[in-house]
Amino acid sequence: MVDGEVHRTVVIVGAGVAGLAVGTMLRRNGIDCIILERRRREHVEARQRAGTLDARGVRLFREWGLAEVLDAVPAPEIRGGFYMPPMSAKGIHLALFAAETFARAMIAQVRDDDPRLLDAYSDTCLRHVWNYQAFATWITDLMHDTGDPSYRGEFRKQQARAELRRQFESEASNRVFSEFTAGIA
Numbered sequence: 814m815v816d817g818e819v820h821r822t823v824v825i826v827g828a829g830v831a832g833l834a835v836g837t838m839l840r841r842n843g844i845d846c847i848i849l850e851r852r853r854r855e856h857v858e859a860r861q862r863a864g865t866l867d868a869r870g871v872r873l874f875r876e877w878g879l880a881e882v883l884d885a886v887p888a889p890e891i892r893g894g895f896y897m898p899p900m901s902a903k904g905i906h907l908a909l910f911a912a913e914t915f916a917r918a919m920i921a922q923v924r925d926d927d928p929r930l931l932d933a934y935s936d937t938c939l940r941h942v943w944n945y946q947a948f949a950t951w952i953t954d955l956m957h958d959t960g961d962p963s964y965r966g967e968f969r970k971q972q973a974r975a976e977l978r979r980q981f982e983s984e985a986s987n988r989v990f991s992e993f994t995a996g997i998a
């Protein structure tokens with residue numbers, strides 16, 4: 814190493830949710846990395862990022878030995894505490910999905926010299942992002958359409974109400990809806 818130069822296996826740009834998560838996952842698995850952040854540490858530590866996590870996020874932190882993170886984040890509750898809309902927590906969900914996918918790929922590359930997960934990284938993440946984008950757009954439009962008929966008319970309002978009812982009355986529809994809400998689809 815030459816003076817002033819730092820060598821790391823992985824360089825992560827951005828100490829946001831994804832960057833900090835992937836950095837922690839890699840370091841706990843013995844892969845050295847450095848995180849470059851353009852904002853000051855005090856700013857990053859003080860700004861708000863997540864109020865809620867979906868079930869997949871909770872599982873992820875537990876599986877990677879990071880359960881202490883959960884002490885700072887309220888888990889979604891249906892009864893009692895607060896109601897979490899079905900399209901909520903998907904920002905963190907997507908950031909953590911990408912972080913975990915990349916960490917697993919990097920571990921396979923470094924430990925087993927296996928590049929297959931890294932090669933598939935973009936396709937894997939984009940497929941997931943569009944799947945959740947489609948769900949978020951669908952449920953947001955649906956909920957708007959069930960309300961004020963001046964929005965998209967009485968005909969669409971009644972259709973939307975039927976569609977929303979089906980999410981709770983049909984076991985098959987409810988299962989898909991619940992999987993997206995929990996983030997395990």
Ligand SMILES: Cc1cc2nc3c(=O)[nH]c(=O)nc-3n(C[C@H](O)[C@H](O)[C@H](O)COP(=O)(O)OP(=O)(O)OC[C@H]3O[C@@H](n4cnc5c(N)ncnc54)[C@H](O)[C@@H]3O)c2cc1C
Binds near residue numbers: 826832865
């Ligand atoms: C107020 C607020 C509340 C939220 N609440 C929730 C919630 O309850 N649940 C939920 O799921 N989502 C929530 N979100 C959304 C969630 O925070 C984002 O989806 C998530 O932070 C995205 O993670 P990220 O790592 O991709 O990006 P970020 O967290 O934005 O991190 C990106 C980082 O990269 C840095 N950076 C950018 N460019 C460079 C560069 N060129 N060089 C160096 N560093 C760079 C930035 O400064 C930043 O620190 C909330 C967002 C906000 C703003």
